[in-house]
Amino acid sequence: MAVNGAERLRVVLVSPRNPLNIGAAARAMSNFGFASLRLVNPYDVAFREARSAVKSRYILEHAEVYSSLAPAIADCSLVVGTTAGDKRDLHTPLQRLEAGASQIRQHLSSSGVALLFGSEKFGLSTEDMSHCHWLTRIPTRAAHGSMNLGQAVAICLYELSRSEAAVTERFEAAPPASAEENERFTSLLLELLNRSGYVHDRTSASTELKIRRLVRRLGLRAADSESWFGILRQILWRVKRAPDAILIPDDESRRQL
């Protein structure tokens, strides 16, 4: 699950204002197996007391604090800034997170990467961005591009941890019932419908075909078929014990088959 070289990623929050967001960033880091958090000029120096999940407390405790950006990224050979902007005329190359993350992952396998997040209110400054090799952008819609800081961190780390292979990894399809099981279901249901007066003698042949098709479309699963047989047998047993009554077939529902 863990990203190869996860220990080489530095999550760098530049001038974060709200300790809750620092706590949220730490929690997401713990969720995805990243541990190195660096803070540049946090507004609230008491951030270590920020509410965060118990399991991510160690990340806050070991967070490193810097008074400027350069030393916070000094040991990284790739520096990537995040931005909500969609302007192509920025001085630094910009790419969507999907492409950016794949490059970061590649880089992490051998050397350090700093992933920068700006303050809640202003994002990264132009000066912060001048330290970046390139910028990346979460593909939010243009009309509301700016994300909550904790959510932005979570999405970036998720994208780094995401597995391309998993996309096509369907859960094992449950084996469908066999023709014999489907037919047994059909027979039980037909007997029940007969006993219930749903099936007329004059229409029984065509109704049988309709019921058979209806059952096949259910997509009965092999593992469930015994349960269904039990259910139908139980109802049948009850119907057989019921005193005879004048049964009024419901033509409407039969036509809809």
Added chain:
Amino acid sequence: MAVNGAERLRVVLVSPRNPLNIGAAARAMSNFGFASLRLVNPYDVAFREARSAVKSRYILEHAEVYSSLAPAIADCSLVVGTTAGDKRDLHTPLQRLEAGASQIRQHLSSSGVALLFGSEKFGLSTEDMSHCHWLTRIPTRAAHGSMNLGQAVAICLYELSRSEAAVTERFEAAPPASAEENERFTSLLLELLNRSGYVHDRTSASTELKIRRLVRRLGLRAADSESWFGILRQILWRVKRAPDAILIPDDESRRQL
């Protein structure tokens, strides 16, 4: 950017406790272009006052409140629950978000999908899960699987909005400098090194080759080459004006070439 059928997705928060998380969910929905939020038994009925970005306020204002799950998902033909659990013995099929999202996207193109998130503390109950066709799991690490609610919503909606095509969509590689530009850079640098006493007469031939290779490895970009020529010419101009001095070549740095 918007997901095809985004208006058919219902984000359903079951028994959410913290209005801040409801606000965060709404913000992420706005970021990714989803609008239909449903709340089942929210703990705090004043959730509409929750702090959220101004741009996502309309989502909170239109959120629908239900007292039980069934009516909140009645109009959906696919119901998917989210879980932090990794247990394969659940009664409901479970798959990773990457695979799940691709199925949800497919379904959304024609019909309604409910995406369920449980309470912050307990997640979805077994009863809630019995309403689900299947469950999906964000690939967090086993040791700390449980995510913050607002972050989990953000990641799920991001995965739905994510573009497979974008993964390989590199930003247009900046055109590299031509051989002529690289050679002009080399000549200017060599002249500068000569004037600075860095190049000895007796080593100048081999040094020239080293410098040429060094420049090629820089990966000079075509768009930047004029700036570099200007920089080198300016330094050269300054060096030419400098009074002759006894220059001590730095053998160490030359050897490292």
